[in-house]
Amino acid sequence: MEEYTDKVMEHFRNPRNVGEMKDPSGRGKIGNPVCGDIMELFIKVDEQGTITDAKFRTFGCGAAIASSSVMTEMIKGMAVEEAAKLKNEAVIKALGGLPPVKVHCSVLAEEALKKAIDDYYARVKKGDGF
Amino acid sequence: MGKIYLDSNATTPVRPEVVEKMLPFFSDKYGNASSVHSFGREARKHLEGARKQVAGLVNAASPDEIVFTSGGTEADNLAIKGTARALKDKGAHIITSSVEHNAVLNTCKYLEGQGYRVTYLGVDESGIIDLEELESSISADTILVSIMAANNETGTLMPVADIGKIAAEKGVVFHTDAVQIAGKMPFDVEKAGAQLVSLSAHKINGPKGIGALYMKKGTKLESCQHGGHHEKKRRAGTEDVPGIVGFGEACRIAAERGPEEYGHVKRLRDRLYQRIRTEIKQTRLNGHPEKRLPNTVNVSFKYIEGESIILNLDLEGIAVSTGSACTSGSLEPSHVLQSMKVEPMFLQGSVRFSLGVFNTEKDIDHVMEKLPPIVKRLREMSPVYEPEG
Numbered sequence: 001m002e003e004y005t006d007k008v009m010e011h012f013r014n015p016r017n018v019g020e021m022k023d024p025s026g027r028g029k030i031g032n033p034v035c036g037d038i039m040e041l042f043i044k045v046d047e048q049g050t051i052t053d054a055k056f057r058t059f060g061c062g063a064a065i066a067s068s069s070v071m072t073e074m075i076k077g078m079a080v081e082e083a084a085k086l087k088n089e090a091v092i093k094a095l096g097g098l099p100p101v102k103v104h105c106s107v108l109a110e111e112a113l114k115k116a117i118d119d120y121y122a123r124v125k126k127g128d129g130f
Numbered sequence: 131m132g133k134i135y136l137d138s139n140a141t142t143p144v145r146p147e148v149v150e151k152m153l154p155f156f157s158d159k160y161g162n163a164s165s166v167h168s169f170g171r172e173a174r175k176h177l178e179g180a181r182k183q184v185a186g187l188v189n190a191a192s193p194d195e196i197v198f199t200s201g202g203t204e205a206d207n208l209a210i211k212g213t214a215r216a217l218k219d220k221g222a223h224i225i226t227s228s229v230e231h232n233a234v235l236n237t238c239k240y241l242e243g244q245g246y247r248v249t250y251l252g253v254d255e256s257g258i259i260d261l262e263e264l265e266s267s268i269s270a271d272t273i274l275v276s277i278m279a280a281n282n283e284t285g286t287l288m289p290v291a292d293i294g295k296i297a298a299e300k301g302v303v304f305h306t307d308a309v310q311i312a313g314k315m316p317f318d319v320e321k322a323g324a325q326l327v328s329l330s331a332h333k334i335n336g337p338k339g340i341g342a343l344y345m346k347k348g349t350k351l352e353s354c355q356h357g358g359h360h361e362k363k364r365r366a367g368t369e370d371v372p373g374i375v376g377f378g379e380a381c382r383i384a385a386e387r388g389p390e391e392y393g394h395v396k397r398l399r400d401r402l403y404q405r406i407r408t409e410i411k412q413t414r415l416n417g418h419p420e421k422r423l424p425n426t427v428n429v430s431f432k433y434i435e436g437e438s439i440i441l442n443l444d445l446e447g448i449a450v451s452t453g454s455a456c457t458s459g460s461l462e463p464s465h466v467l468q469s470m471k472v473e474p475m476f477l478q479g480s481v482r483f484s485l486g487v488f489n490t491e492k493d494i495d496h497v498m499e500k501l502p503p504i505v506k507r508l509r510e511m512s513p514v515y516e517p518e519g
C-alpha cells in the first residue's frame with residue numbers, strides 16, 4: 001500500500017466539519033456501496049452567494065475521508081461560482097498528494113460539491129427561501 | 131501498550147529457535163549442498179534432515195516426496211502448470227474454486243490463455259464448494275482438481291478428504307493449497323487423498339522465501355524451473371539451505387507444540403469474536419461458523435469501510451487486514467467475499483483478524499478497548515448509517 005501524506009493522515013485522524021446540516025442551502029450525495037465510496041456534502045450559502053458553512057459525511061477509505069474533509073475547508077468563505085470551478089486537482093494539492101489508485105477519491109469530492117451546488121441553484125430557481 | 135499483530139495469515143514472525151537453527155548456515159556451514167567436499171556434505175546432511183521434518187508435519191510416506199520451492203506461490207505454480215503440461219496428452223480441463231489464492235487463480239488464468247479450459251466452482255455463503263457440482267464437472271478431459279484446504283481470508287475449511295475421494299474415483303490428480311492450514315491444524319496428505327500439496331514456511335513462524343510442494347510418489351509433473359539436477363530434477367537451483375533448515379525447524383516445532391499452541395490461539399480468537407458480537411451491533415461473520423482455521427475470524431461492520439477501520443486500528447498500533455476494494459490496488463473488493471455473495475454494505479466493511487502463537491489475552495482486551503469507539507466514530511461519519519431500531 002502506498003503511503004498517505006501527513007496532510008491526508010491529519011484529515012483522516014481529525015476530519016473537519018463532519019455531520020449532517022440542518023436546513024442546508026444545497027446537498028449533494030454521490031457514489032454507491034458497490035464501489036466502496038459514498039460522499040455527502042452540505043453547503044450553507046448566504047444572500048451574497050458566499051458559502052458560509054460546509055459539512056460532510058463519508059463512507060470510504062482514508063483518502064475519501066481526507067478528500068471530503070479538506071473540500072469542506074476549502075470552500076468555506078468562497079463564492080458559489082468560484083467553488084463551482086474547483087477541480088479534483090485542487091483537492092489533491094491541498095492534501096499534498098494522493099497515491100495514484102486513490103485519485104478517484106478526489107474526483108468524488110469534486111462531484112459531490114458539484115451536486116451540492118446544482119442542488120443549491122435548483123432551490124434558488126424554485127424560490128426556496130434560505 | 132506496544133504493537134499488536136493480528137495479521138498472521140499474511141505472515142508471521144520467525145521463532146527465535148528457528149533463527150538460531152538457521153544462523154550457522156550463513157557463515158559457518160555455508161557449503162553448496164551439491165558439492166562433493168565436506169562443506170557440501172555438511173550442508174546436504176542438514177538439508178535432508180529438514181526435509182524429513184517437513185515430511186513429518188504432513189505425514190508424507192517418504193521425505194523424497196517433498197520438493198523445496200521459494201514459497202507457496204511457486205509450489206502452486208509448479209503443481210498446476212507442471213501437471214497441465216505433463217498430462218496435456220490426456221486432457222486440457224482443470225477444475226478449481228472461485229475462492230482460491232491468486233497464486234492458483236492467476237496460474238489457471240494463464241493456462242486458459244495457453245489453451246486449457248478451467249472451471250471455477252462457486253461456493254456457498256460460508257465459502258464451501260458443492261461436492262456434487264465438483265463431481266458433475268469432472269469429464270474425460272479433466273486432468274486436475276485444485277482446491278485449497280483452508281481459505282486465507284475467512285479461514286473456512288474445504289472438505290478436502292471428500293474432494294480427494296471424488297478425484298480418486300474419477301482418476302483425476304488432486305492438488306490442494308495447504309499453505310494456511312499445515313502447521314496450524316493437523317493436516318495429513320494421506321487422509322486428504324491429495325497427490326500434490328503446497329506448503330509455506332512464513333505462515334508458521336518460519337522464514338519467508340521458502341516453501342515446498344508435496345508430490346506423492348508416482349505423480350507426473352513437468353518441471354517449471356530448469357537448470358541443475360536439484361530436488362531430483364523436479365526444481366533446479368542451488369538450495370537455500372538456511373531457509374530450508376529454518377522451514378524444517380518450524381515444521382518440527384509446529385508438529386510438537388501445534389495442538390497446544392493453537393488450542394490457546396483458538397480460545398483467544400473465540401474470545402475476540404464473542405466480544406465483537408456482543409459489544410458491537412450490526413456485524414456479520416464471513417466464513418463458516420465452525421469449519422474454520424483456529425486463528426481466523428473475518429468480520430464485517432455494516433455501514434463503514436474497511437480501509438478506514440484498519441487505518442484507525444493501525445494508528446492504535448493494531449495490525450489487521452481488510453477485503454475492501456480500496457485496499458486491493460485494483461479497486462476490486464475481495465473475490466472471496468464476492469463469491470460468498472456478501473452484500474456490498476457488509477463486504478466493503480470486512481476486517482480479517484488472524485491470530486498467531488504470540489498473541490495474548492491482553493492483546494484481545496486492548497483491541498476491544500479501541501475497536502468499538504472506532505466503529506462508532508466511523509458510523510457517525512457515514513451517510514448511510516441506520517442504527518438498529
